Amino acid sequence: MSRWRIxxxxxxxxVLVVAAWAAVSSIGKEVPTTVTSSPTITTxxxxxxxxxxxxxxxxxxxxxxxxxxxxxxxxxxxTEEVRLILEDLYFRWFDAIYHxxxxxxxxxxxxxxxxANFRRAVDELDLPTPPGRYDIVVSRVEVLRDSPDCLVxxxxxxxxxxxxxxxxxxxxDVLWAHEDHWRFAxxxxxxxxxxxxxxxxxxxxxxx
Numbered sequence: 001m002s003r004w005r006i007x008x009x010x011x012x013x014x015v016l017v018v019a020a021w022a023a024v025s026s027i028g029k030e031v032p033t034t035v036t037s038s039p040t041i042t043t044x045x046x047x048x049x050x051x052x053x054x055x056x057x058x059x060x061x062x063x064x065x066x067x068x069x070x071x072x073x074x075x076x077x078x079t080e081e082v083r084l085i086l087e088d089l090y091f092r093w094f095d096a097i098y099h100x101x102x103x104x105x106x107x108x109x110x111x112x113x114x115x116a117n118f119r120r121a122v123d124e125l126d127l128p129t130p131p132g133r134y135d136i137v138v139s140r141v142e143v144l145r146d147s148p149d150c151l152v153x154x155x156x157x158x159x160x161x162x163x164x165x166x167x168x169x170x171x172x173d174v175l176w177a178h179e180d181h182w183r184f185a186x187x188x189x190x191x192x193x194x195x196x197x198x199x200x201x202x203x204x205x206x207x208x
Contacts, residue, residue: 079141082153085182086138086173090157091131093184097121098130110176110183112205128163135162144172144191150199151175151182154191174198176206183207 089108096105097118105118137158145152152174159167172188174195185206186198 078146079143082143082146082151083138083141083155085151085175086141086153086155086157087136089175089182089184090136090138091133093118094127094131094136094159097125098127106207107181108183110178110185110206111203112207114184114186115207131159131162135159137161140170142191144195145199147199149177151177152195152199176203 092104092108096102096108100122102115102118106115109115109118138155139158140156142154143151144154152172154170154172156168156170170189172191172193172195173184174186174188175182176185186195188195
């Protein structure tokens with residue numbers, strides 16, 4: 001009986017020792033697990049700012065887009081077309097003055113007032129010769145308004161090749177459409193003058 005108790009007591013001691021070792025071993029293994037999980041959380045949080053920084057760079061791309069080449073070339077082509085229209089009108093205006101040709105100038109001017117200006121110019125201007133086709137040069141053209149029935153421009157008109165030094169001026173021209181061509185309606189000295197009303201006028205004095 002005493003031997004059985006001794007054996008049983010020794011077995012209990014062994015079981016307790018094994019259980020204690022297992023507990024200590026399991027406690028020792030939990031520490032590395034806790035430590036290794038913390039860097040994982042830290043690593044996840046540090047990757048967020050780069051993703052946010054990349055997202056903020058996207059809106060800058062569309063704001064730097066350049067104008068379409070087709071749009072630019074169309075505007076340049078229209079400006080050149082308007083320049084040639086003005087050169088043709090100025091040539092015919094001065095040619096009609098030189099020859100005192102009222103019938104010809106009616107195809108150039110749109111109003112009774114401009115026709116009266118023509119008659120006064122015939123009496124007052126002393127033109128040396130009739131103008132050559134390319135003696136009057138229009139440059140630095142700005143199109144201020146371009147609609148089907150009204151075209152407004154600011155440009156430089158140079159007559160120096162024909163009339164000598166000093167014959168150069170800048171002017172705003174308001175043109176009205178008539179049938180298939182343009183005619184002079186009014187003129188202003190500065191681009192900031194009150195030319196807007198000329199496009200919307202009643203045109204009661206427009207020539208046929």
